[in-house]
Amino acid sequence: MAESRRNSRRLRRPMSQINVVPFIDVMLVLLIIFMITAPMLQQGVEVDLPEADAEAMEEDPQAAEPLVVTVDAGGAMSLNQGPYVNEPLAPQEMTEIVREFLAENPGTQTFVRGDRNVDYGRVIDAMVALQRAGGGRVGLITEPPRDNQD
Structure with missing residues (x-):
């Protein structure tokens, strides 16, 4: 036992x-x-960017994400940051939102993504709205030519 x-x-x-x-x-x-x-x-606004044989800008890893205004084929403008992400905005409304954003995030780079089929005046309206909001230098986003891509 x-x-x-x-x-x-x-x-x-x-x-x-x-x-x-x-x-x-x-x-x-x-x-x-x-x-x-x-x-x-990963949502966004569908844009057919124009092609240009330009040098790519060097990325600064310490820089904040740039503020990008997208102008789609219908001429609607939208932002990639802020409270109204990817929502259509009027130029005056966008200027106010960007002004507030840049006041909180000074030194943020600003760019315009314009569809190749949109009226050129709408792209200029977006650039002017960014400059009025304090965007300073505004860059244009393009795609490299298809024949030079790997």
Whole structure:
């Protein structure tokens, strides 16, 4: 009888291993969820940029994300930052929003993404609105020519 007690004590010893199977299951479910939702988070305004053989600007890794005004093919203007991201804005309304944004984030670079098919006057309106808001130098965003792409 004493022998059977010793054997039962050996058998009932607590295990010192962690079961990681539930952890792996949870991680795989989260991975699938993130893979499905990540493309949905990347929203933007569809713009067919003009092509230009210009030098690319050097990125400053310490600089804040630039403020970009997008002018789509219909002439609607929208911003990439602030409370009205990717919503159509009137030039006067955009000027006020950009003025407030630049007051909070001085030194932010400003750019205009204009669709190649939009009236040139709408791109100029966007540039003027940025300058009135205190944008200083305003850059234009283009794509490199297709024949020079790798």
